[in-house]
Amino acid sequence: MSSPEFYRHARAYDVAFGDRDFAAECDFLEWCLRAHGRVSTALPVPQVQHGASPVHDPRAFLELGCGPARHAREFARRGWSATGLDLSGDMLAYAADAACRDGLILRTVAADMCDFDLPAPVALAANLMESVTHLTTNEQVVAHLRAVARNLLPGGIFVLEMAHPAWLGRDTLPNTWTARDGDLEVDVLFGAADDPYDWFSQVWQVTSRLTVREPGRPEYTIESHHPHRWYLAQEFRALVDLSGAYEAAWWYGDMRLPPPPLDNGDADDQMIVVLRTPQMM
């Protein structure tokens, strides 16, 4: 599996999708672990195995499909052991540079989120910004759910940020906006009105386009067409059950605190799924 062209321009992506309150989102992730996790904190931290990674660290965080790893870097800033995992070498290099500039320790892992093994399990994992839409088959989602569970401590928490099912009609396309950071300006298109949709596989061929303006360079455009699948709540619930990897699940409509339950109202535009691994493995 390779990373879409769209993700080979990490700085442009970071500016395009950077207008979020990352600290508040990390507060929510920490809350999920406190409210729903059952990770033992009884062991001294860290216990080091073979002189390398802690074998039981209740303050270890993993960001799946991390991109610029804004959340993983925020966890590192808070004193957690933080890991960012992605297929894109450009994204990982960008995240590692940014962490280094801020004097943070960030472990980066180049891997497929459907099949990976960390040197030691984490307490909290997150798949944010609809990154799970890159997994377009039931088999990939189940493999992903199992791979994450395999790398979580007993009683650990996995949070997925997905789109609210009400948005699946995609009748708001084209989805466009402009973002700026300093001298860099990016026009973004994520989803064109005539993108093809397959009703059987539920896969969209999504057009994504970044038009970048920065001083000293002619304007340039990065365009890609890549398959994405957005998930309904009940089908995702069935895939979680099929994975057999989690003992409990909670559903929310947003990442603010306190989080609203996922419901049929139009106040929220997210589907947040919080999963817990069994306490006894």
Ligand SMILES: C[S@@+](CC[C@H](N)C(=O)[O-])C[C@H]1O[C@@H](n2cnc3c(N)ncnc32)[C@H](O)[C@@H]1O
């Ligand atoms: C929408 S971006 C999310 C980045 C970041 N988590 C955020 O919140 O902005 C999706 C990321 O997932 C990565 N990705 C896509 N498929 C992947 C896979 N199978 N395994 C690992 N990473 C993947 C892409 O390279 C990209 O960096």
